[in-house]
Amino acid sequence: MIATPPTPPRAADALADMLIDARSRSLSLMRDTLEIRELGPRLSIVNPPLWELGHLGFFHDHFALRGLFGLRDYRLVGSERLFDSGSIAHDDRWALPLPSRDETLDYLSRVQAAMLARLPEGEASAAQSYVYQLTTLHEDMHGEAFLYTRQTLGDPAPALGTPPREAPGEAGRGPLPGDVTIPGGRHRLGGDDTLPFRFDNEKPPMAVEVAPFSIARAPVTNAEFAAFVDDGGYARRDYWSEAGWRWREGQGQEAPVYWRRGADNRWEERRFDRWQPLAAHQPVVHVSWYEAEAWCRWAGRRLPSEAEWEVAASREPSADGASLAPGKRRFPWGDTPPDAGRANLDGWRLGPLDVAALPEGDSAFGCRQLLGNVWEWTASPFAPFPGFAPELYRDYSAPWFQEGRYVLRGGAWATRARLIHTAYRNFFTPERNDILAGFRTCAL
Numbered sequence: 001m002i003a004t005p006p007t008p009p010r011a012a013d014a015l016a017d018m019l020i021d022a023r024s025r026s027l028s029l030m031r032d033t034l035e036i037r038e039l040g041p042r043l044s045i046v047n048p049p050l051w052e053l054g055h056l057g058f059f060h061d062h063f064a065l066r067g068l069f070g071l072r073d074y075r076l077v078g079s080e081r082l083f084d085s086g087s088i089a090h091d092d093r094w095a096l097p098l099p100s101r102d103e104t105l106d107y108l109s110r111v112q113a114a115m116l117a118r119l120p121e122g123e124a125s126a127a128q129s130y131v132y133q134l135t136t137l138h139e140d141m142h143g144e145a146f147l148y149t150r151q152t153l154g155d156p157a158p159a160l161g162t163p164p165r166e167a168p169g170e171a172g173r174g175p176l177p178g179d180v181t182i183p184g185g186r187h188r189l190g191g192d193d194t195l196p197f198r199f200d201n202e203k204p205p206m207a208v209e210v211a212p213f214s215i216a217r218a219p220v221t222n223a224e225f226a227a228f229v230d231d232g233g234y235a236r237r238d239y240w241s242e243a244g245w246r247w248r249e250g251q252g253q254e255a256p257v258y259w260r261r262g263a264d265n266r267w268e269e270r271r272f273d274r275w276q277p278l279a280a281h282q283p284v285v286h287v288s289w290y291e292a293e294a295w296c297r298w299a300g301r302r303l304p305s306e307a308e309w310e311v312a313a314s315r316e317p318s319a320d321g322a323s324l325a326p327g328k329r330r331f332p333w334g335d336t337p338p339d340a341g342r343a344n345l346d347g348w349r350l351g352p353l354d355v356a357a358l359p360e361g362d363s364a365f366g367c368r369q370l371l372g373n374v375w376e377w378t379a380s381p382f383a384p385f386p387g388f389a390p391e392l393y394r395d396y397s398a399p400w401f402q403e404g405r406y407v408l409r410g411g412a413w414a415t416r417a418r419l420i421h422t423a424y425r426n427f428f429t430p431e432r433n434d435i436l437a438g439f440r441t442c443a444l
Helices: 012-036 049-066 079-083 090-094 101-117 126-153 222-230 242-251 289-299 306-314
Strands: 179-182 185-189 206-210 213-216 259-261 267-271 274-277 375-381 406-409 426-428 437-439
Touching: 012 049, 012 101, 012 126, 049 079, 049 101, 049 126, 179 306, 185 306, 206 306, 213 306, 222 267, 222 289, 242 289, 289 437, 306 375, 306 406
Parallel strands: 375 437
Antiparallel strands: 179 213, 185 206, 259 267, 267 274, 375 406, 406 426
């Protein structure tokens, strides 16, 4: 049997529900896409849809059926030569002799049935809990990628079923200006062993000293970013780093990638396949790290470090407000799992809400929407914590530490609630503006 990190055992029923729900979401996002295109355009930021669907089955098959149970009966012949992202170069995925759509869907169905059949009554083992969560959360990540790929390709919005009923505070409108001041102190950066699952890059937690700082209550809005664009921010070399300016010139970027001027010269944004007036008080989204950095220079602000972001999201003030109280919150509001009244997650709304919405999700210091709505770029390069060791999915973190990536925190409207918490680290290269990323800023 494969060796797995220490993981709290989970109820088998909960693991089954996660697995079934993730697959249902994947198929609801992909079935109509596969009817339009099975391969699609060869772009560096997307995968061929049929390949990506097969990769999901392979990942469950490789780590659970083969790795955990030693089974091979449910495998698709040659699947490791077709769907292993660690050994198949991105550009080669369009030229592979992929199975048909029906064969791929059958493969996914057989693998899932075998995994469900091997869940025990009651509590699963620690090893099974780890592997099943790993493969399910991996599928959740691809589910988010399926959504922003639809945006990239200009496909229609997906039909995800009946969304949850509108929650109190969801309809909040308008901006949320101002900063909160957070006292400095010692902080353990990363995920601790109270979490039901941790990825390898979240551990071991690292002790850091954080100086006092002031951070915005909300992410930068479309209106705030439009002021930068309208002030000639994309034409001013002095607002951009050398690498950022090269990127801007190479892309010919004069505004966020999905913005345009409408007939009345007002800004519009494309959501999936439709253009609509720019929502002034929603967070700006689909901006690169370079664009966030340039806005900060224009505004006299800065991006938070990931340690500052995590302190704002997970810590509480001491009784006198002069320091940080002991302990960490799993979520900004406490340890109660996310719901529709606290965070815009799980994709049901198919886009962000105004930054003033969801006050029930505020952190102890009064920051809003630290989870959900948009991923938030930080100033921190993606790097291992001291003592890092790659785990079962060895290619998850280790290959990317030296790739010039930056850490993003907090999740977006398409992120699954079961994936995200205040210690979760996402990471992308600074030019990526196809992902669901915005940013929050700190005072200088």
